[in-house]
Amino acid sequence: MKKLVSLLLTGALTFGLLAGCGSGTGSTNTPAPGGSQAPSETGSTLEGTVLKVGATPAPHAEILEVVKDILAEQGITLEIVEFNDYIQPNLAVENEELDANYFQHITYMNQFNESDGTHLVSAAGIHYEPLGLYAGKTTSLEELPDGAQIAVPNDTTNEARALLLLQQEGLITLKEGAGITATKADIAENPKNLEIVELEAAQITSRLADVDLAVINGNYAIDAGLKMADALAVESAEGEAAQAYVNVLAVKEGHENDPAIQALVDALQSDEVKTFMEETYEGAVVPMF
Structure with a gap:
């Protein structure tokens, strides 16, 4: 009888130890914010995220x-x-x-x-x-006539970039310090009396044939099949714009x-x-x- 009780106690203890080990490896991770998962007792994993x-x-x-x-x-x-x-x-x-x-x-x-x-x-x-300056009715900067129309994006940040690109090419001069917040009102010198036409960025490629030149965002240029090599001028990757x-x-x-x-x-x-x-x-x- 004593031998039987001893065997039963030993078996129960062994089962308890095995169950304790199993609870660590079989636990389910709870997803954490950002698509990641909370770490389990065996370490963290992104499997299944x-x-x-x-x-x-x-x-x-x-x-x-x-x-x-x-x-x-x-x-x-x-x-x-x-x-x-x-x-x-x-x-x-x-x-x-x-x-x-x-x-x-x-x-x-x-x-x-x-x-x-x-x-x-x-x-x-x-x-x-980088923004690109693309030809519309005028095929080169040298041929750009007085009073030419240049389309630029009408949202605040991209219009400033467009104006800085025009300044980079010597077409206009902006007021000192205008920088990445520049607007049409910040044009200090406009020797060719260029008309800056503000359009929604996504619409500029479809209006390219209606203006002399247009400054176009890279993603919309790609969508329209335009290549950077086609641009008459490109925003410098070394300047302020690249970081901004x-x-x-x-x-x-x-x-x-x-x-x-x-x-x-x-x-x-x-x-x-x-x-x-x-x-x-x-x-x-x-x-x-």
Whole structure:
């Protein structure tokens, strides 16, 4: 009888030890903000993570398609949500309907925070899209007539960039200190009496034939089949604009260091993506890493 009791106690103790070991390896991770997962007793993992990222079609969504394959190797699923405007993808990140977005430069993001009360931050700078000055009715800067019409984007940040590009080419002179907040009112000298035509950025390519010249954003130039090599002048990648208008991966404040977001940053700043940018866009998209 004593031997039987001893055997039963030994078996119960062994079962308890085995059950205790099993609870550590069989626990389920709870998803944490930013698409990442909370660490288990056996360590952290991003396997099974889903990241939802908003982007405009070109070049951002195209670049993210390359990133998707890189993240898949780590067990991370990237869902790309395309937008055709600059407002909804920011609101979606603010409301945590998206983990991040990739479509805007840092100056626009900061101004959006100020005007709309959002709390977006840059997780990383990724690339720069120089503005190009393209021929419309006039085929060269030398042939530009007095009173010529030049179309520029009508949003605050990109209009300033366009005016700085015109100043870079000696077509106008801006008031001292106007910089990245310049408007038409800051034109101090206009020797050719150029007419600056303000248009929505997305509409300029369709109006190119109606004006003498047009300053066009890189993404819209790509959409219209225009190449940087076709431009009469290009915004310098070495100047103030390159830093002020670097395109960023934007997230809601507090999520910039989430493991899944950092995995996304690493993929965006990989050699594969750099090569894709350089070979695909031929100068219209400049890696900043």
